[in-house]
Amino acid sequence: MMIPVLTIDGPSGAGKGTVSRLAAKKLGWHYLDSGSIYRALALAVSKQGVNLADAAAIVRVAEAMLLEFDCGEELAVRLDGVDVTAEIPLESTGSVASTVAAIPDVRRVLLQKQRDFKQLPGLVADGRDMGTVVFPDASFKVFLTASASERALRRYKQLKEKGIDANLEQITNEIEERDRRDRERATAPLAMASDALYLDSSDMTIDSVVEEILNLVRKD
Ligand SMILES: Nc1ncnc2c1ncn2[C@@H]1O[C@H](COP(=O)(O)OP(=O)(O)OP(=O)(O)O)[C@@H](O)[C@H]1O
Numbered sequence: 769m770m771i772p773v774l775t776i777d778g779p780s781g782a783g784k785g786t787v788s789r790l791a792a793k794k795l796g797w798h799y800l801d802s803g804s805i806y807r808a809l810a811l812a813v814s815k816q817g818v819n820l821a822d823a824a825a826i827v828r829v830a831e832a833m834l835l836e837f838d839c840g841e842e843l844a845v846r847l848d849g850v851d852v853t854a855e856i857p858l859e860s861t862g863s864v865a866s867t868v869a870a871i872p873d874v875r876r877v878l879l880q881k882q883r884d885f886k887q888l889p890g891l892v893a894d895g896r897d898m899g900t901v902v903f904p905d906a907s908f909k910v911f912l913t914a915s916a917s918e919r920a921l922r923r924y925k926q927l928k929e930k931g932i933d934a935n936l937e938q939i940t941n942e943i944e945e946r947d948r949r950d951r952e953r954a955t956a957p958l959a960m961a962s963d964a965l966y967l968d969s970s971d972m973t974i975d976s977v978v979e980e981i982l983n984l985v986r987k988d
């Protein structure tokens with residue numbers, strides 16, 4: 769039986785996670801936050817003191833890590849039996865994630881873990897290569913973006929709301945650097961699939977973005 773997949777790719781802070789979770793809830797579909805898998809690997813690598821230049825050691829950590837994942841209303845992540853949910857959203861975690869995510873064998877090891885989320889009645893998957901590499905045959909694809917300044921401001925407010933100390937200038941530099949790494953890597957770079965709907969959410973509310981995405985699914 770055909771399982772429908774809606775992919776939402778784009779740069780950091782574009783709103784992918786927020787709108788994917790809401791769209792999945794409205795559709796009654798599963799949700800995959802693929803960035804959290806790379807973030808969990810980043811935490812595992814950091815906790816084990818692995819050198820970020822040692823690609824083979826990082827791949828071994830990716831193969832061995834035990835990940836328990838709940839992408840429901842609130843994300844909950846257990847890594848090797850330990851709750852690491854609070855460390856997942858930190859920009860420092862995202863920065864290491866984008867370094868380990870550039871290693872081709874890491875992406876190979878994590879590919880099937882992501883594809884396993886494709887289950888009935890359907891899946892909303894957010895990330896950087898959902899529509900291009902992980903689910904190239906997805907029924908619906910969106911590339912969600914926003915201006916760099918808007919994305920930095922959103923991330924700043926998000927961290928502040930979580931009670932995490934944040935500096936707007938630092939966040940701006942960090943996400944620009946992360947996006948550059950994600951766009952320029954050789955394997956599965958951040959790129960829009962040729963058959964994706966392009967959405968710039970800079971001047972859109974969260975609800976209007978969700979509505980536009982749901983219209984894409986409903987008109988099928
Ligand atoms: N259209 C919007 N207007 C205003 N704020 C938004 C909009 N979309 C998302 N946000 C807010 O921006 C913040 C970042 O959103 P979110 O975490 O969903 O981005 P993301 O694209 O998943 O980022 P990342 O890839 O780095 O995880 C959240 O606080 C969210 O509420």
Ligand SMILES: Nc1ccn([C@@H]2O[C@H](COP(=O)(O)O)[C@@H](O)[C@H]2O)c(=O)n1
Pocket residue numbers: 780802803804806807862865866867869870894895896897898946950
């Ligand atoms: N499909 C994906 C998803 C994420 N990444 C990398 O992980 C970093 C963190 O992702 P967030 O969505 O949680 O911000 C991101 O910067 C990417 O480097 C990826 O490569 N592929």
